[in-house]
Amino acid sequence: MDQVLHYRTARGGDAISYGGYSYRVDRRLARGDISWRCLQKGCPGRLQTDGNFSEPIIRGSEHTHAANEDYGLIRMTIARCRERATTENTPIPQIYQEEANRLSGSASASAMLPVFRSIDTSMYRARRTRYPRLPHTRAEIVVPESLRLTDAGENFMLLQLDDNDIMVFSAPSDFRDLCHASHVYMDVSKQPQPEKDFRLQWDNVFSEGFLGTQE
Numbered sequence: 001m002d003q004v005l006h007y008r009t010a011r012g013g014d015a016i017s018y019g020g021y022s023y024r025v026d027r028r029l030a031r032g033d034i035s036w037r038c039l040q041k042g043c044p045g046r047l048q049t050d051g052n053f054s055e056p057i058i059r060g061s062e063h064t065h066a067a068n069e070d071y072g073l074i075r076m077t078i079a080r081c082r083e084r085a086t087t088e089n090t091p092i093p094q095i096y097q098e099e100a101n102r103l104s105g106s107a108s109a110s111a112m113l114p115v116f117r118s119i120d121t122s123m124y125r126a127r128r129t130r131y132p133r134l135p136h137t138r139a140e141i142v143v144p145e146s147l148r149l150t151d152a153g154e155n156f157m158l159l160q161l162d163d164n165d166i167m168v169f170s171a172p173s174d175f176r177d178l179c180h181a182s183h184v185y186m187d188v189s190k191q192p193q194p195e196k197d198f199r200l201q202w203d204n205v206f207s208e209g210f211l212g213t214q215e
């Protein structure tokens with residue numbers, strides 16, 4: 001039996017597909033019911049549902065175009081790609097692939113799904129709403145409290161000097177392990193005094209008292 005598919009538009013509005021046609025909200029009715037209008041421009045097709053997007057009743061005139069079951073499925077798949085990009089940290093290409101796989105039961109629907117390159121921009125745009133604006137200068141960098149901790153709850157922002165001239169990202173337990181190593185190999189890109197730079201960071205870490213004692 002036909003089922004009402006509900007999803008969100010790019011602007012966050014409600015949309016549904018039913019019986020091969022797709023609809024947006026026409027108006028909200030008394031008692032919470034919703035009147036929907038066909039997405040096709042100029043089409044007089046109307047549908048009515050209750051507030052939970054179920055109990056569909058066909059209203060208005062006949063649609064002026066043919067029904068296409070795949071069309072609603074594709075719209076919902078694209079909407080779900082966008083929504084997952086906003087709510088999950090799953091890599092964008094992986095989300096697309098997973099959602100595309102869900103269509104694999106229908107060859108005709110799979111063929112209609114836009115290629116990744118044509119919807120990735122809107123997915124990345126949705127993803128950006130999860131993150132704060134990028135700072136323009138180093139001094140503007142503010143690392144929120146939630147991003148200073150490892151999964152184990154250990155402080156990962158070991159050192160942050162004024163104006164963020166030096167930032168050390170490491171958990172105290174990492175440094176404790178390092179203290180017990182017989183050899184320390186390092187990659188210092190700034191020349192010409194790598195030992196001095198490293199020493200400076202190392203001493204700062206200890207002098208701030210993060211580790212307690214220096215061995």
Ligand SMILES: [Zn+2]
Nearest residue numbers: 038043045063
């Ligand atoms: Zn229509």
